[in-house]
Amino acid sequence: MARRSHVQTTINGETVEFLCEPRQSLLEVLRDELHLTGAKEGCNNGNCGACSVILDGRLVNACLVLGVETEGKSVETIEGLAEPDKLHPIQDAFLENAALQCGICTPGFIMSAKALLDENPNPTEHEVRYWLAGNLCRCTGYDKIVRAVLDAASAE
Amino acid sequence: MLENKEYKVIGTRPIRHDGVDKVTGRALYGADFQAAGLLHGRVLRSPHAHARIISIDTSRAEALPGVKGVVTAKDLPDPGDKIADLGEGAVNLKHLCDNILASDKVLYKGHAVAAVAATNPHIAEEACTLIDVEYEVLPPVLEVRQAMEPDAPLLHEHLRTTSLGETADEPSNVASHIQHKLGDPEKGFAEADVIIEREFVTGTVHQGYIEPHNATAHYNQDGQLTIWCSTQGAFTVREQVAEILQYPISKIKVVPMEIGGGFGGKISVYIKPVAALLAKKTGKPVKVLMNRADVFEGTGPTPASFIRVKMGATKEGKITAAEAYLAFEAGAYPGSPVGPGAMCIFAPYSIENVIIDGYDVVVNKPKTAPYRAPGAPNAAFGSETVVDEIAEKLGIDPLEIRLLNGAKEGDRRADGPVHPRIGCIETVEAAKAHPHYTAPNGKKHHGRGVASGYWFNIGLESSVTINVNSDGTINLIEGSTDIGGTRASIAMQAAEVLGISAESVNPSVVDTESVGYTAVTGGSRTTYATGYAAYEAAQDVKRQMIARAAKLWEVEEANVQFADGEFSSINGKEEQISFRDLCARLGETGGPIVGSGTVNPGGAGGAYATHVVDVAVDEETGKVDILRYTAVQDAGKAIHPSYVEGQIQGGAVQGIGWALNEEYIYNAEGEMTNASFLDYRMPTCLDLPMIDAVIVEVPNPGHPYGVRGVGEVPIVPPMAAIANAIYDAIGVRMTELPMSPDRLLKAMGKI
Numbered sequence: 069m070a071r072r073s074h075v076q077t078t079i080n081g082e083t084v085e086f087l088c089e090p091r092q093s094l095l096e097v098l099r100d101e102l103h104l105t106g107a108k109e110g111c112n113n114g115n116c117g118a119c120s121v122i123l124d125g126r127l128v129n130a131c132l133v134l135g136v137e138t139e140g141k142s143v144e145t146i147e148g149l150a151e152p153d154k155l156h157p158i159q160d161a162f163l164e165n166a167a168l169q170c171g172i173c174t175p176g177f178i179m180s181a182k183a184l185l186d187e188n189p190n191p192t193e194h195e196v197r198y199w200l201a202g203n204l205c206r207c208t209g210y211d212k213i214v215r216a217v218l219d220a221a222s223a224e
Numbered sequence: 225m226l227e228n229k230e231y232k233v234i235g236t237r238p239i240r241h242d243g244v245d246k247v248t249g250r251a252l253y254g255a256d257f258q259a260a261g262l263l264h265g266r267v268l269r270s271p272h273a274h275a276r277i278i279s280i281d282t283s284r285a286e287a288l289p290g291v292k293g294v295v296t297a298k299d300l301p302d303p304g305d306k307i308a309d310l311g312e313g314a315v316n317l318k319h320l321c322d323n324i325l326a327s328d329k330v331l332y333k334g335h336a337v338a339a340v341a342a343t344n345p346h347i348a349e350e351a352c353t354l355i356d357v358e359y360e361v362l363p364p365v366l367e368v369r370q371a372m373e374p375d376a377p378l379l380h381e382h383l384r385t386t387s388l389g390e391t392a393d394e395p396s397n398v399a400s401h402i403q404h405k406l407g408d409p410e411k412g413f414a415e416a417d418v419i420i421e422r423e424f425v426t427g428t429v430h431q432g433y434i435e436p437h438n439a440t441a442h443y444n445q446d447g448q449l450t451i452w453c454s455t456q457g458a459f460t461v462r463e464q465v466a467e468i469l470q471y472p473i474s475k476i477k478v479v480p481m482e483i484g485g486g487f488g489g490k491i492s493v494y495i496k497p498v499a500a501l502l503a504k505k506t507g508k509p510v511k512v513l514m515n516r517a518d519v520f521e522g523t524g525p526t527p528a529s530f531i532r533v534k535m536g537a538t539k540e541g542k543i544t545a546a547e548a549y550l551a552f553e554a555g556a557y558p559g560s561p562v563g564p565g566a567m568c569i570f571a572p573y574s575i576e577n578v579i580i581d582g583y584d585v586v587v588n589k590p591k592t593a594p595y596r597a598p599g600a601p602n603a604a605f606g607s608e609t610v611v612d613e614i615a616e617k618l619g620i621d622p623l624e625i626r627l628l629n630g631a632k633e634g635d636r637r638a639d640g641p642v643h644p645r646i647g648c649i650e651t652v653e654a655a656k657a658h659p660h661y662t663a664p665n666g667k668k669h670h671g672r673g674v675a676s677g678y679w680f681n682i683g684l685e686s687s688v689t690i691n692v693n694s695d696g697t698i699n700l701i702e703g704s705t706d707i708g709g710t711r712a713s714i715a716m717q718a719a720e721v722l723g724i725s726a727e728s729v730n731p732s733v734v735d736t737e738s739v740g741y742t743a744v745t746g747g748s749r750t751t752y753a754t755g756y757a758a759y760e761a762a763q764d765v766k767r768q769m770i771a772r773a774a775k776l777w778e779v780e781e782a783n784v785q786f787a788d789g790e791f792s793s794i795n796g797k798e799e800q801i802s803f804r805d806l807c808a809r810l811g812e813t814g815g816p817i818v819g820s821g822t823v824n825p826g827g828a829g830g831a832y833a834t835h836v837v838d839v840a841v842d843e844e845t846g847k848v849d850i851l852r853y854t855a856v857q858d859a860g861k862a863i864h865p866s867y868v869e870g871q872i873q874g875g876a877v878q879g880i881g882w883a884l885n886e887e888y889i890y891n892a893e894g895e896m897t898n899a900s901f902l903d904y905r906m907p908t909c910l911d912l913p914m915i916d917a918v919i920v921e922v923p924n925p926g927h928p929y930g931v932r933g934v935g936e937v938p939i940v941p942p943m944a945a946i947a948n949a950i951y952d953a954i955g956v957r958m959t960e961l962p963m964s965p966d967r968l969l970k971a972m973g974k975i
Contacts, residue, residue: 091346105256106249108484110434111516115901118434146249159247163239166866169708169874171246172253172435172484201910204901206432206485207708208870209877210909211917 077138079104080148088135094128095119097135098145106146106175110204117203120176120183121145127183129202146175149182158182158220167216169207177203181217190221232788233719234929237866238726240712246482254438254454254481255513262440263292263341265502265512266348267495268355269522270330270337273364273588273894274377277328277337277357284354285340290347293505294355295498296338297327301470308467319557321468323591324497330359331379331556332590333895334521336494341502341510364588364894368530368553371397371587379556379586399558399584404566404639412545412577416536420613424606426943426961427887428528428553431595432878432906435484436519441499442509449476449500454483456490456705457744458736464493469500479735480705483745487878488594491744494523520899524593525888526602527553527560533569533606541620543611543629545577546570546638550603552584555591560584564680565599567639568940569607571678572648572832573629578638588894594746596875597679597936601882601943605961608675608944613957622674622948623661626652626834631678641680644829647858647922647932651834652676654920660836660854669841670851671953674834677940681828681933682747683926686754687740688761690718690819694811696804698722698765700731703742704754708874708935709867713751714758716863717929721762723789723803740822748933751863752924753825759928760821769806772813776801827926831933833857835876835941839949846968848884848950854916855941860924860932872917872938879942881907887962 072087079102086101095112098104098121110116112131119130122144149156158181161167168174177200184191184199191199196217197210205213245251282294303317321327326335338355342348365371365379378395385392387401413419439453449471455461458478466473483490495512502510514522532549548569552560562582570578615625630649636642655661655674665672689701700718704710715729742754766786773791774781777799785794791806793799801809810817838852855876862868885905889898898904923930947958956971969975 089346099256103258104249105252108253108435109255109513110436110484111901113516113900113902115516116434150248155244155247159244162247163243166237166240166709166864166870168243168246169867169870170433170435170483170485171242171251172433172482174246175249178247197909197912201908204434204906204908206434206487206878206906207874209873209875209915210907210912211873211915212866212870214909214914 073136075136075139077140078142080145090134090136092135093131094133094135094138095130098130104145104147108172108175117180118173118176120179120203122179122183127180146179149178157223161216161220161223165212165216165219167208167212173203173205177205177213181220185221185224189224193218231720233716233726234861234863235865237864238712240709241715241731242706242711251482253435253484254452257440257452257481257511259440259442259509261508263343263506263508263510264345264348265339265341265499265510266345266352267336267498267512267518268338268352269518270326270333270335272330272359272361273333274362275330275359276362277326277330278360279358280338281356282338284356285351288347288351288354290343291340291351292343292508293341293502294338295501295505297325299501300325300468317467323557324468324494332588334518334590336522339498339502339512341506365397366588366890366894368528368551368585368587371585372551372583379588383586397586399554399586402563402566402582404580406636406638407577409545409547409577409579413536415538415544417539418614418617419534419536420610421532421534422610422959424531424959426529426602426605428525428589429882429886430520430525430904431487431489433485433487433489436514436516437490437494437523438513439496439499440509440511441503443504447475450479451496451500452479452481453496454481454490456483456486456746458703458705459741460491460744461493461496462736465497465500468497477735477737480733483705483707486707487596488598488746489524491746492524492593516901517899520904521896522590524555524591526595526598527592529553529602531602531606533610535610535614537614537618539618541618541625541628543573543575546575548580548607550582552599553587553589553592554584555589556586557591558584558586560592561594561599563599565603567637567680568600568678569603571637572626572631572676574631574635580638596878596939600677600679600940601879604675604677604940605943605947608941609947609957612948623652623656626676644827645922645925646830646832647920648832650920650922651832651856651858654856654918655834655836655854658836658854658918660852660916665838669843669953670838671949671951672836672838673945673948673952674836675941675944675948676832676834677937678830678832679748679937679940680830681752682749683753683825683828684743684747684749685824686742686757687822688754688757689739690761690765692765692807692810692817694808696724696807697728697730700729700758701734701739702731702754703734703739704750705745706733707745708870709864710745710750713863713867714755717755718758718762721759721766748831748935749828752828752927752931752933753823755863755931756825756927757821757823760823761819764821765817765819768817768819772810773801773806775813776809825926827924829860829924829926829932831858831937833937833941835945837945837949839946839953841950841953841968843972846965848963848968850880850913852913854918855938856918856920857934857938858920858922858932859934860927861921861930862919863931865919868919868934869917871934873915875938876915876942877907877912879939880946883943883946883961883963885962885964
C-alpha cells in the first residue's frame with residue numbers, strides 16, 4: 069500500500085483532516101474515508117456528474133480531483149447544503165417539482181444547480197440546460213429538473 | 225363507474241415520503257453500505273468475445289499482499305442439467321451460473337471469469353491483472369442474421385432450436401421460434417389495395433441507469449447469508465442466489481438498499497452471487513462494485529434486432545392484414561424479449577388477419593436483460609413506420625388511420641388475449657386534439673411524426689402490512705423497491721381507503737424477512753399490484769377498526785359505517801369517532817391493529833401511448849434536433865400525476881436516445897468500443913426540449929382505483945415517431961436505429 073498523506077481541508081465549513089493514498093480521488097475520500105456518501109459514483113471518469121461538488125467556489129467532478137489536491141481548499145458537498153431545520157431552496161424546488169425519480173443523480177444535480185445560481189441567479193431555460201449538460205439523469209427526461217432549477221432561481 | 229369517482233388523496237401531488245433523504249444525500253444506496261472489516265471485491269472479465277477457457281491460474285493474485293480470497297466458476301456448485309423456474313419462465317441453470325462466472329467458455333467481452341476480495345478496491349483490481357487465464361480464441365458471431373446462418377460459429381454446442389413445440393436435431397444459434405396467427409393473413413393481403421413491406425434493423429442499447437450494480441454479502445458462522453444491494457426485487461435476488469448457490473431461501477436475507485435506476489436491468493443477478501462466494505471464502509463482508517465499463521460490457525443490454533413488417537390496407541384505410549418477422553439477439557444465452565415484442569407489435573390495431581414469427585438467437589454479446597417494455601420498442605419501430613407509410617400512400621392523416629383501425633375492448637390480440645377496457649383510441653384522440661398537432665410546422669427540413677405504442681403490463685404477487693399508530697398515522701410495510709416515487713403512490717392508495725392524508729402514512733421498503741413475498745419492481749406493476757395490496761391491507765385495517773368502534777359503542781358491526789375519515793353509528797345510537805381518535809383507543813378495545821393485504825391480480829390492463837414529435841434535420845451534419853415533443857398516455861387513474869408525468873417524460877427521452885444516438889459499437893473482434901458515458905451517448909438536458917406529458921384516464925376495471933401501469937409504454941413510440949418526423953422533414957424513410965448523423969447523411973446521399 070502506498071504511503072498515505074495527511075491532508076487538511078475544509079468541508080462544508082468545518083476543518084477536516086484525513087489520510088489518503090495519492091491515487092485516491094476526492095470522491096473516494098469523501099465516500100470511503102469520510103463517509104460522506106451523498107456524492108455518487110456513476111462513471112468515475114467525469115461523464116455523469118453524479119459526484120458534483122463545489123471546490124473553492126468552482127463546480128467539479130469529485131472523481132476527477134485527487135484527495136491530496138484539496139489541501140488547504142474548501143469543499144462544498146450535498147451534506148452541507150441544508151440548514152439544520154430548513155432545506156435549501158433548490159432542495160425544496162426539487163421536491164415540489166417531483167424533479168427526482170430514483171434519486172441517484174439528485175445530489176449532483178443540486179450541487180450543479182447551486183453553482184449555477186451562485187454565478188447566475190436568473191438563468192434562462194437554455195442557460196440551465198447548458199449548465200446542467202454535464203449531469204446525466206436517466207429517469208426524468210430532465211423536464212422537471214429544469215423547471216425545479218428555474219423555480220429555485222425565482223424563489224431565491 | 226370508476227371515472228366519476230371523487231378522491232381526496234388520489235390524484236393529488238404530495239411530496240414523496242423519501243424525498244428529503246434523497247435531496248440531502250442521506251438516502252443510502254447499495255454502494256453506500258458500510259460494515260466493519262469490509263473487504264472489496266473486483267471481477268476479472270474476458271477480453272475476448274468468444275473463447276474456450278483452457279486454464280485459470282490464480283496463484284499470483286492470491287500471493288499479493290492484501291488479497292484475502294479469489295473465486296472462479298469452480299467455487300460454484302455444479303448446476304447439472306437443472307431447469308430453474310424463477311417466476312419469469314424456465315431458465316437453464318447452467319446458463320444462469322455460467323453468466324455469473326464462466327466455466328468452460330467465455331461468450332462475450334466482459335464475461336466474468338474470476339473475482340478477488342482484498343483489503344481495498346485498488347488491490348483487488350491489481351490482483352485481477354495477476355490472474356493468468358489461457359484462452360483458445362474462437363470467431364465471434366455478432367449479428368442476428370449472421371448467427372442464424374447454417375454455417376455460423378456455434379456459441380453452445382448443445383443448443384437446439386425449439387420451434388412450435390418441436391426440437392431440432394442439429395445444433396444452432398437459434399434457441400427458439402414462436403408464431404402467433406390470427407384469421408387468414410393470405411386472404412387479408414388479397415383484400416388490400418396497398419401493401420407495404422419493409423425491413424428494419426435496431427442496435428443494441430443499454431438501460432443506462434446511473435448507479436452501477438453493487439452487492440455486499442456476509443456469511444454468518446451459522447450459515448445465514450445476508451446480501452445488501454440495489455435491486456428491482458429483493459425476493460427475486462433471493463431466488464436467483466438460492467438457485468445458483470444451491471442454498472435454501474430461508475438461509476438468505478436480501479436487504480434492498482435504495483436503487484439508482486434499473487429499467488429492467490437490475491432484475492438479473494451478476495455480482496450478488498460473486499459477493500456471496502467471496503464472503504464465504506474470506507469469512508468477512510465483501511462489497512463488490514461494478515465500474516461503468518463493467519456495466520456496459522457485463523450486464524444485460526436490450527437486444528439488437530432484425531425485423532420485417534408487411535401490412536396491407538384497403539383504399540379507405542382499413543388495415544386488412546399484418547405480418548411480422550422478428551429476429552432478436554438474446555446475447556450469450558437464450559432469452560431475448562422476442563415474445564413480448566410479438567405480443568405488442570400490432571396491439572394498437574384491430575386487425576383480423578395477422579401472422580407473427582419470432583426468433584430468439586444467441587450471439588457473442590452480453591446476455592440481454594429486460595429494458596422498459598422489453599421487445600416492444602424494437603417491434604413498434606417497424607410496425608409504426610409501416611403504418612405511417614400506408615397512411616401516406618393513401619393520403620390519410622396518420623392519426624386518422626390509427627383512429628380508423630384502433631384497438632378496442634373485445635378485440636383479440638394476435639397472441640390470444642382479448643382486450644379488456646383499454647384507452648388506445650383515447651390516446652390518439654387526445655393527440656389529435658392537442659395544440660401541438662395543429663401548430664404550424666412548415667420550415668425547410670422540419671418535420672412532424674406520430675406513433676402509437678402498447679405494453680401489456682403485469683400483475684404478480686405483492687404483500688403489504690399496515691401497523692396502526694396511536695396518533696392516527698399508519699406505518700406501511702412493503703417489499704417493492706422504490707425506483708421512481710412508488711412509496712408515495714402506494715401510500716396514497718392506503719390513505720384514500722382510511723380517509724387520512726398521504727403524509728399520515730409512513731411507507732417503508734423492507735428486507736425479505738420483514739414482509740410477505742413481493743415480485744419485482746418491473747412490468748409497470750408496482751403502483752398497480754403493490755398499490756392493490758396496500759388497498760387490501762387498508763381495507764383490513766378498516767374492518768378491524770369498525771369492529772373496535774362497534775365494541776366501544778356496544779352495537780353490531782353492521783351498524784357502524786366509515787366515511788370521510790369518520791366512523792359513525794347508524795340505526796339508532798348517535799355515535800361518531802374519527803379515525804385518529806379511534807387509533808388512540810386501540811389499547812382499551814383489544815390491542816394493536818395490524819392489517820395485511822396480499823394480491824396476485826390478473827387484471828393489469830394494457831397501456832397505450834401516442835406521441836407527437838417535431839424535428840429539425842441539419843442537412844449538412846445529419847444531426848436531428850427534437851424541437852417539440854408531446855406524449856399522450858392512458859394511465860387508467862394517475863395516483864400521483866407528477867410521477868406519472870415523470871414516467872412518461874423519462875420513457876420518451878430514453879426513446880429519443882435510442883432513436884438518435886445510442887448503440888453498442890463493436891469492432892470485428894467483438895469488442896464494444898464505446899463502453900463509457902462519453903461514447904455511449906445518452907441524451908443530456910441540452911439535447912431536449914420540455915416533454916409535454918398528457919395523461920388520459922380510462923380506468924382499468926382490474927384495479928379498485930382504475931390504475932394501469934405507466935412505466936414502460938412511453939418508450940415504445942418514440943423511435944417510429946421520430947423516424948416518421950424525419951421522413952416528413954427530408955423525405956427519406958429511416959429503417960435503421962439509431963438514426964445517428966452518419967446514417968442520416970448516408971440516407972440523404974451525402975456520404
